[in-house]
Amino acid sequence: MSSALVRESAASVKKPLLAVLHGERQDVPPVWLMRQAGRYLPEYRALRAEKGGFLALVYDSTAAADITLQPLDRFGTGPGGLGAAILFSDILIVPYAMGQDLWFEAGEGPRLAPTLDSHNLAALQPDWGRYEAIYSTIRQVAARLPQNATFLGFAGSPWTIATYMVAGQGSKDQGPARRMAYGEPERFGALIDAIVDATVTYLSGQIEAGVEAVQLFDSWAGSLAPLEFDRWVIAPNAQIVQRLKALHPHTPIIGFPKGAGAKLLDYAVKTGVDAVGLDETVDPHWANAVLPKGLPVQGNLDPLALITGGDAMARSVDNILAAFVDRPHIFNLGHGILPDAPIAHVEQLLARIGQ
Numbered sequence: 001m002s003s004a005l006v007r008e009s010a011a012s013v014k015k016p017l018l019a020v021l022h023g024e025r026q027d028v029p030p031v032w033l034m035r036q037a038g039r040y041l042p043e044y045r046a047l048r049a050e051k052g053g054f055l056a057l058v059y060d061s062t063a064a065a066d067i068t069l070q071p072l073d074r075f076g077t078g079p080g081g082l083g084a085a086i087l088f089s090d091i092l093i094v095p096y097a098m099g100q101d102l103w104f105e106a107g108e109g110p111r112l113a114p115t116l117d118s119h120n121l122a123a124l125q126p127d128w129g130r131y132e133a134i135y136s137t138i139r140q141v142a143a144r145l146p147q148n149a150t151f152l153g154f155a156g157s158p159w160t161i162a163t164y165m166v167a168g169q170g171s172k173d174q175g176p177a178r179r180m181a182y183g184e185p186e187r188f189g190a191l192i193d194a195i196v197d198a199t200v201t202y203l204s205g206q207i208e209a210g211v212e213a214v215q216l217f218d219s220w221a222g223s224l225a226p227l228e229f230d231r232w233v234i235a236p237n238a239q240i241v242q243r244l245k246a247l248h249p250h251t252p253i254i255g256f257p258k259g260a261g262a263k264l265l266d267y268a269v270k271t272g273v274d275a276v277g278l279d280e281t282v283d284p285h286w287a288n289a290v291l292p293k294g295l296p297v298q299g300n301l302d303p304l305a306l307i308t309g310g311d312a313m314a315r316s317v318d319n320i321l322a323a324f325v326d327r328p329h330i331f332n333l334g335h336g337i338l339p340d341a342p343i344a345h346v347e348q349l350l351a352r353i354g355q
Contacts, residue, residue: 017083017150020296020328021213021252021275029321029329030083031353032152033346035336036071037088040343043070054090054104059133064088065140075346077149080354083330084150085141087206089134091156091217094198095165097131099124108169115168117176121191131202135209142210153211155203157218157257158195158236165191174223181232188232196236200243207248215254215277216240219335221267222259222279229263237271245272254298258335265290280305280334284323296328301349303333309345317352 017030038044044067048054051063058064067088075081092110096102100112114123138153145151163177164170181188203214221233241253256277257267268276268291278287278299287297305316320331331353337346 014148015083015150015212016078016148017330018212018252020330021150021254023294023296023328025326025328028079028354029324029331030150031331031350032082032084032086033071033333033337034086036082036086037067037069038337039339040337040341040346041070041074043074055102058089058093061133061136061140064133064137065144068137068141069144072146072149074343075350077146080350082149082350084152085145086152086215087134087138087141087154087211089137089154091154091161091219092164093130093134094155094161094195094202097126097128097202098165098194098198099126100165110164110169112164112168115176116166116191117168117180121194126198128201131205134202135205138206138209138211151210151212152215152254153203153206153213154215154217155199155206157216157221157233157255158192158199158240159224159232160218160220161195161199162188162191162232163220163223165195174220178223178228181228192232192236196239196243199240200247203240203244204247207244207251211251213252213254213274214244215256216273218255218257218260220259221257222261226263229260230266233257233260234263234267234270237267237273241272256298268292268295275328275330277332278334282334284320288323288327294328296330297324298330298332300332300334303335303338303341306333306345306349307338307341309342309348313345313349314352317349321353 016026020026047063048057051057051060068085072082072085092102095112102112104110142151163174166180167176216237218233237255252274254275254277255271255273258279260267275296275298280300280302282300301316305313
């Protein structure tokens with residue numbers, strides 16, 4: 001048996017979530033929650049108060065490793081617990097390494113400068129050493145990870161990263177990036193190409209450091225018209241997948257195109273991702289009917305249903321589980337867990353899925 005098959009066989013026995021990403025359905029779907037390491041946990045808030053701001057935590061590799069593992073320490077692993085650790089970091093590490101300044105305004109979110117709506121990409125001076133602290137975090141987590149848990153890395157997809165690089169911050173409709181994409185497609189295309197290159201390097205480094213699968217977050221994919229979606233979401237993500245697969249053929253890639261809607265099938269087929277994440281607006285029964293048979297899916301409980309808990313959450317959970325009963329499925333939220341999510345509701349969610 002080849003070493004690759006041995007690894008996959010071991011994954012099937014010890015790591016149910018990794019097995020799902022390789023196409024194996026599990027009787028009890030493994031679970032992880034987007035942003036599961038973070039603000040809703042008192043242990044995270046205590047460490048942040050001790051260590052300082054968000055970016056300081058990301059670049060303190062020992063603290064970031066502790067934060068990555070906090071949800072597994074609290075909720076356990078396996079049935080009734082979590083199936084994966086997700087790296088504690090931020091999607092904007094890529095533009096930071098590409099040469100933009102990055103900081104976080106209290107209560108307002110991230111900021112990047114100089115903005116590329118008024119400056120050229122050539123004005124940036126890349127500092128690829130800004131990836132190294134992230135890789136150090138990964139190595140520390142990998143050394144401490146429970147044997148039955150999968151370690152997930154991630155990066156932002158090029159379109160979403162470009163929206164921040166152009167505007168310097170999040171925006172309601174991603175208008176500055178959309179204007180540039182329509183009005184200066186060659187200039188915008190050069191930015192996308194540069195992000196693709198930086199992202200492949202970054203994710204390849206994460207894999208070499210110890211993550212076992214990666215997710216591409218396209219949080220703003222839903223803001224694009226269909227032709228623009230094909231050009232700025234599907235095509236660049238397909239490039240990343242193709243290039244990563246050439247370097248790491250056995251590492252699964254999850255694509256999460258939030259807001260893709262009816263374009264979800266095109267995304268799944270044309271990008272070549274190993275699994276597709278669904279946001280909370282996607283009808284899971286529709287997704288199961290239209291997506292390729294056997295393609296693993298991830299999702300898609302509304303984060304507000306988690307906050308509400310009780311019967312409303314139970315109905316939503318049961319509907320999702322029923323939709324994907326015959327398909328490889330990773331249970332997750334439709335987007336990130338919110339800061340006011342009650343820990344008791346997370347425990348109820350895990351218990352209901354694991355029962």
